Amino acid sequence: MVRLVLRRLLLVVPVLFGLLVLVFVLTRIVPADPAAMLAGEQATPDRIAILRSELGLDQPLWVQFWRYLAQVAAGDFGTSLYTHRAVVLDLAEKLPATLELALATMTLAIGLGVPLGVIAAVNHNRWLDQVIRLSTIAGLAIASFWLAIMLQLAFSMWLEWLPLRGRIASGVPPPPITWTGMYTLDYVVAGEFGRALHAASHLVLPSVTLALPATATIARFMRSSVIETMQKDFVAWERASGYPWRVIVWRYALRNSLSATVTQIGLLFGLFLSGSVVVEAVFGWPGLGDYLFNALLISDYQPILAATLLIRAVYALVNIAVDIAQAVIDPRVAEQV
Amino acid sequence: MLRRNLLGLAGAGLAGAGTATVPLRVLRAQGGNPALLWGGSMSRTLDPHTVLDAPSGLTRSNLYDMLYVYGGTPVEPRPLLVKEMRASDSGLVFDFVLHEGVRFHDGTELTAEDVVYSFRRLLALRRGIAPAFQGVLVADKIEATGRHSVRMTLEQPFSPLFSCLPLVAIMNRRLMEANTVNNDWGEAWIAGNDAGSGPYRVVAGSFRALQALDMEAFPEYWRGWPHQRPIRQVICRPVSDDATRILAVERGDIDTTTGYVRPDVHDRLRRAPGVTLTEEPQLRTFLFRMHNGRAPFNNVDYRKAISHAFPYDVFIDRMLRGTAERNPGPLPLTLWGSPAGLEGYRHDLDAARRHLDAARRAGAPVDREITFTSLVGFDETDQAAQLLQAQLRRLGITMRITRALWANAVQMTQSEETSPDMWAHWASTYYIDPDNWTGTFYMRAALGSQRGSSWYRDDETDALLHRARTTLDRGDRQRLYEAASRRLVDQAVDVWIYNSRAYRAVRSRIRGYQPGYTGDDVDLRNLWIEA
Numbered sequence: 084m085v086r087l088v089l090r091r092l093l094l095v096v097p098v099l100f101g102l103l104v105l106v107f108v109l110t111r112i113v114p115a116d117p118a119a120m121l122a123g124e125q126a127t128p129d130r131i132a133i134l135r136s137e138l139g140l141d142q143p144l145w146v147q148f149w150r151y152l153a154q155v156a157a158g159d160f161g162t163s164l165y166t167h168r169a170v171v172l173d174l175a176e177k178l179p180a181t182l183e184l185a186l187a188t189m190t191l192a193i194g195l196g197v198p199l200g201v202i203a204a205v206n207h208n209r210w211l212d213q214v215i216r217l218s219t220i221a222g223l224a225i226a227s228f229w230l231a232i233m234l235q236l237a238f239s240m241w242l243e244w245l246p247l248r249g250r251i252a253s254g255v256p257p258p259p260i261t262w263t264g265m266y267t268l269d270y271v272v273a274g275e276f277g278r279a280l281h282a283a284s285h286l287v288l289p290s291v292t293l294a295l296p297a298t299a300t301i302a303r304f305m306r307s308s309v310i311e312t313m314q315k316d317f318v319a320w321e322r323a324s325g326y327p328w329r330v331i332v333w334r335y336a337l338r339n340s341l342s343a344t345v346t347q348i349g350l351l352f353g354l355f356l357s358g359s360v361v362v363e364a365v366f367g368w369p370g371l372g373d374y375l376f377n378a379l380l381i382s383d384y385q386p387i388l389a390a391t392l393l394i395r396a397v398y399a400l401v402n403i404a405v406d407i408a409q410a411v412i413d414p415r416v417a418e419q420v
Numbered sequence: 421m422l423r424r425n426l427l428g429l430a431g432a433g434l435a436g437a438g439t440a441t442v443p444l445r446v447l448r449a450q451g452g453n454p455a456l457l458w459g460g461s462m463s464r465t466l467d468p469h470t471v472l473d474a475p476s477g478l479t480r481s482n483l484y485d486m487l488y489v490y491g492g493t494p495v496e497p498r499p500l501l502v503k504e505m506r507a508s509d510s511g512l513v514f515d516f517v518l519h520e521g522v523r524f525h526d527g528t529e530l531t532a533e534d535v536v537y538s539f540r541r542l543l544a545l546r547r548g549i550a551p552a553f554q555g556v557l558v559a560d561k562i563e564a565t566g567r568h569s570v571r572m573t574l575e576q577p578f579s580p581l582f583s584c585l586p587l588v589a590i591m592n593r594r595l596m597e598a599n600t601v602n603n604d605w606g607e608a609w610i611a612g613n614d615a616g617s618g619p620y621r622v623v624a625g626s627f628r629a630l631q632a633l634d635m636e637a638f639p640e641y642w643r644g645w646p647h648q649r650p651i652r653q654v655i656c657r658p659v660s661d662d663a664t665r666i667l668a669v670e671r672g673d674i675d676t677t678t679g680y681v682r683p684d685v686h687d688r689l690r691r692a693p694g695v696t697l698t699e700e701p702q703l704r705t706f707l708f709r710m711h712n713g714r715a716p717f718n719n720v721d722y723r724k725a726i727s728h729a730f731p732y733d734v735f736i737d738r739m740l741r742g743t744a745e746r747n748p749g750p751l752p753l754t755l756w757g758s759p760a761g762l763e764g765y766r767h768d769l770d771a772a773r774r775h776l777d778a779a780r781r782a783g784a785p786v787d788r789e790i791t792f793t794s795l796v797g798f799d800e801t802d803q804a805a806q807l808l809q810a811q812l813r814r815l816g817i818t819m820r821i822t823r824a825l826w827a828n829a830v831q832m833t834q835s836e837e838t839s840p841d842m843w844a845h846w847a848s849t850y851y852i853d854p855d856n857w858t859g860t861f862y863m864r865a866a867l868g869s870q871r872g873s874s875w876y877r878d879d880e881t882d883a884l885l886h887r888a889r890t891t892l893d894r895g896d897r898q899r900l901y902e903a904a905s906r907r908l909v910d911q912a913v914d915v916w917i918y919n920s921r922a923y924r925a926v927r928s929r930i931r932g933y934q935p936g937y938t939g940d941d942v943d944l945r946n947l948w949i950e951a
Contacts, residue, residue: 115827119834119870123472125551125850125860128834128868134546165464165471166629167608176628232663240667247673248664253457253657365661369631373660377630380797381464382827 087410091403099395103155106391107148115382116140121164138164151388160392161385163378170389173374178393179264180250181370184363185355186265187290192297193348197337199298200305200344205332207310215302222299231292231365238288246285248367255281289366293359297351304347308340315339341412349405353398455653456930456947459665459674460940462658464629465611466622468589469538470547472850474679474939478656481941482635484589484616487516487535488582490937494756495852497582501530501590511577511892518568522642524592525614525621532564537593539572541605549587551869552580552851552860577890579897583853587938591615617642619945620654632657635944647932647948654944669695669925676930679922679940683741689925700922700935703752703849705857706744706800708792708808708915709833711841713875719784721775723912726842727765728772729811730804736918739803744918749905750847750857752919757854757888757901764909764916772815789818793832793843796825801844804917833873843873846920849938854901859885862908876913 118135119126126134135141139150154161160170203215239247246252250266255278258269267286270279312318313336321331360372371390378386461475468480481489488497499505504517522530540559542550561573574581592615599609606615612627619641626634633656637645659665659674666685668674670692679700681689689697708730716722736744748764751757780786792808794801802823809819822840824832832838850856859866863885866872881904888900909916926933929950936942 113828114831114838115825116831116834117827119830120827121470121547123547123551124830124848124870125866126546126869127551127554127865130546130551130554131834162608163464163629165611167465167604167611168629235664235667240671247668247671248659249657253655253673254455365664367657367659367661367664369628380825380827 084407084410087406088403091399091406095396095399095403098399099392102395103152103388103392104148106388107151108144110382110384110387111144111147113382117164117382117384120381160389163386164383165381170385173386174371174389174393175264177369177371177374177390178397180368181356181359181363181372182397183265183267184286184289184293184359184368184370185352187286188293188297188355189348189352191290191294192301192351195294196298196301197305197344199302201309201332201337201340203302203306204309204313204340207313212306215306219299219302222295225295227292227296228361228365230295231288231362234288234292235365245287248285248365250285250368251278251282289359289362289368292362292366293355297355300347300351301344304344305340308343309336312336312340338412342409345405345408345412349402352401353394356394356397455655456651456944456949457674457676458654458656459659459668459676460656460678460924462630462633462656466614466627466633467607467610468548468591468616469542469545469550470607472548472587474848475658477936477939477941478944479614479633479635480587480589481618481936482620482654482944483614483618483622484591485522485530485618486586486588486590488585490586490852490941494754495937497586497852501535511579511890512574514572514574514581515565516570516572518570519642520568522617523640524595524617525638526592526595528592528594530590530592530617531567532570534593535570535590536562536564537596538588538590541591541596542588544605545607549584549850552584553578556581577892579889579892580851580853580855580859583851583856587851589616592617619643619645623653630658630660641945643945646946649948651944651947651949666925669927672927675927677925679924679935681923681925683743683923686741686743686923692925694928696926696928698924698926698933698935700924701754702920702922703755703852703938704920704922705747705750705752705847706804706917706920707750707845707847708804708917709843709845709873710912710914711836711839711873711875712913713836713877714839714841716779716784716786716788716790717841719779719782720911721779721782722784722786724765725772725775725779725786725815726808726812727912727915728768728775729815729817730765730808730915730917731767731811732765732917733767735804735807739807740800740918743923744920747916747919749909749916750861750914751854751901751905752857754919755852755854755857757858757898757905759902759905762905762909765912767811769811769814772811776815776817786817789820790841791820791822793822793824793829793840795829795844796823798844804844830870833870834868836867836875839873839875842915845873847871852937854897855885855889858901858904858908859889862904862913874913876911878907878911881907881911 118138118140119131122131122134139147162169199215203212206212235247238245258266258273260273262269262272266282267279270282318331318336321335356371360376363370363373371394375387375390463471463473463476463479465471466479468484485501487500487502489500491498501518501522502516503519506515518532524530539562542548543553543557543559556574556576556578557572558575563571565571595615596606600606601608614622619638620635621638623634623636626632635654637650637652659668662682665677669677686697689695710717710723710726712718732746736742736746747753749758749762776786792805794805805821809821812819829843832840847857860871862876862881864877864882867875884900884904888897888904891897891900922935930947931950932947934943934946
């Protein structure tokens with residue numbers, strides 16, 4: 084197992100370096116000039132040229148890359164051209180917000196998707212299976228921005244059960260001490276349970292919006308895996324041996340069916356890290372997606388590079404966790420390494 | 421059952437959080453006097469010298485004082501920090517005498533040294549309004565001639581000077597110098613702080629770029645407070661999504677939206693209880709830029725054909741639901757310098773065909789496919805482009821629509837080679853003077869800047885605009901701008917479409933609301949909250 088983890092960790096290094104090169108080159112070849120954006124609409128070419136020189140953007144690409152590499156190696160991910168804030172500080176705020184939302188979403192999606200998939204499989208081709216299949220197709224088909232607005236209308240405007248947007252209400256102080264950066268957890272650690280519930284209530288609508296398609300994906304993967312497992316010889320043997328049906332399904336068949344679903348969960352987590360821009364915008368959730376999107380709009384290179392690397396690094400770590408989970412579920416995986 | 425549980429959960433949350441968590445609508449029901457919740461856009465930085473977008477107006481005009489501010493109808497620059505001004509006959513030397521007793525937020529007095537520092541900083545950073553002063557104002561010719569008197573000596577006469585002064589925030593020199601690192605003019609520090617003397621000050625540590633800012637009233641503000649119940653705290657929490665912003669103002673989660681409310685929700689907001697939809701005249705024109713330096717656009721008849729092809733009324737009345745006003749020339753019709761009775765171009769395909777034939781006879785390659793660049797995230801530019809495309813097809817002109825991010829469009833327009841044939845552009849107000857819409861767009865000096873992306877070169881227009889920029893007499897300037905405007909329209913340099921009206925939803929409990937002049941420069945000092 085240790086070998087597996089080490090090997091996966093070592094592979095992350097070249098992947099991150101390759102990504103760094105790729106994103107660096109892509110940001111530079113896209114026809115957008117940060118100096119011109121910064122200089123403003125009225126700036127004349129000579130003024131833009133001076134600014135470009137001050138920012139080092141007039142240097143050859145390899146010189147710029149080398150400088151950036153030296154900077155990153157020293158643990159400095161630069162500062163934003165506009166806010167003049169260290170990008171690391173921004174990321175330290177945004178990543179926990181995104182992780183909090185992604186974890187809430189995954190909890191919902193796994194908590195619903197796995198049982199639904201199993202129920203659909205054991206009721207294969209019966210009405211319950213049909214209902215779950217239709218629901219999951221609908222879940223995949225609904226556009227997240229539409230669902231987000233519908234949920235806001237229903238639960239914030241008409242019923243007034245849940246907040247419309249944001250991580251906490253305006254005027255509410257954030258947790259006194261940052262332990263994880265995830266407000267709900269930090270309030271709990273600080274013993275402020277009322278505020279923890281308040282923060283959790285803000286999580287409900289965005290996480291449900293994101294969880295719906297993820298639940299559908301997990302349920303569909305789970306269903307086909309369980310159906311396949313249920314047709315295997317060991318299940319027939321267990322049934323013949325008189326094992327209770329529930330034990331066969333939830334203890335043996337489920338564990339043998341989890342492999343593909345766990346891989347899918349890892350991929351979905353990666354999507355939530357970078358792909359929830361729309362949901363973050365609709366619900367005013369100040370996460371990484373929103374941050375990256377705003378940096379892209381103005382060609383603010385340093386945040387783009389750092390946020391992309393961070394997302395990929397977290398994604399890699401999640402996939403290592405998935406590999407470990409695979410090895411726990413199926414010890415043959417660890418032995419093959 | 422579910423509803424009861426959820427309400428219980430929310431109740432528990434509120435109880436634990438204390439009064440600070442109580443939503444605005446609950447406080448209002450309890451007769452409380454909460455802060456103003458500003459839901460409009462926010463800038464990426466609080467530095468008043470480096471950014472000149474609409475959202476930065478809110479912080480610039482409320483955290484800082486300027487030598488002059490805009491005011492009145494029609495709008496004019498009016499003295500604010502300046503008590504007295506003397507100008508030399510040459511129009512090159514200006515002596516300003518400042519009000520005494522003006523205090524910055526840290527209690528130090530605002531003096532001439534602060535004014536000199538602020539202008540020198542602006543010129544050194546070369547951003548914001550600084551390009552307007554290029555070739556006009558140099559750092560060592562701004563001097564303190566006394567504790568409260570400043571002299572500016574211009575390099576050449578520059579009539580829009582006073583229109584530019586409201587954009588120059590006066591900063592606390594000592595505070596800025598104390599926070600300067602590596603000769604950065606305090607840029608890193610000021611991005612999240614303030615060094616002003618305005619009616620509001622930043623609550624320390626509250627600024628998060630594009631996300632959050634808390635401001636509190638500065639009780640010792642030198643001009644005092646006009647109302648007994650002024651707004652003591654302003655909580656800026658921008659809502660980036662259009663639909664959520666509308667729901668938030670209806671719900672009372674925010675008190676104001678941005679100045680852009682989509683036309684399709686105007687009726688809904690007018691019916692919404694507790695919400696007022698304000699209509700604000702603007703000086704922000706929408707136009708199609710044409711590349712006058714490239715064939716066939718270098719042929720005036722071809723440009724006239726394009727100008728006649730666009731269905732202005734359909735676009736304004738149907739697509740924009742009448743929320744803008746037709747503006748047939750480069751200057752907003754409501755601004756001085758715009759010629760009376762200027763008609764411009766109407767949608768007339770027969771006239772377009774005649775001009776197209778004339779262009780063809782003159783050898784212009786009218787059959788060439790042309791490109792139009794619309795802006796990603798601005799659906800209106802796509803709609804306008806598609807309307808034009810449909811009409812041009814009827815004339816036998818093929819137009820391809822490409823889309824670009826704003827950042828890409830900025831890059832493209834810097835070079836004559838990469839500039840698109842046509843693109844959609846809003847001409848925003850940086851300073852309220854005809855020069856903002858003509859000099860910075862159509863003089864040769866503008867070539868290579870985004871504003872000069874028509875690649876228009878005309879000696880006579882250049883001469884008219886140069887004289888208008890350097891002539892001191894207002895009447896003469898007006899005549900020169902009128903002549904320049906007529907000439908630009910005669911030559912169909914661009915397709916000028918409309919002048920905007922801003923619509924902002926404001927909660928009815930907010931009283932005294934008056935729109936800003938250049939964006940979000942709303943004077944919060946004049947607002948109060950209804951008891």
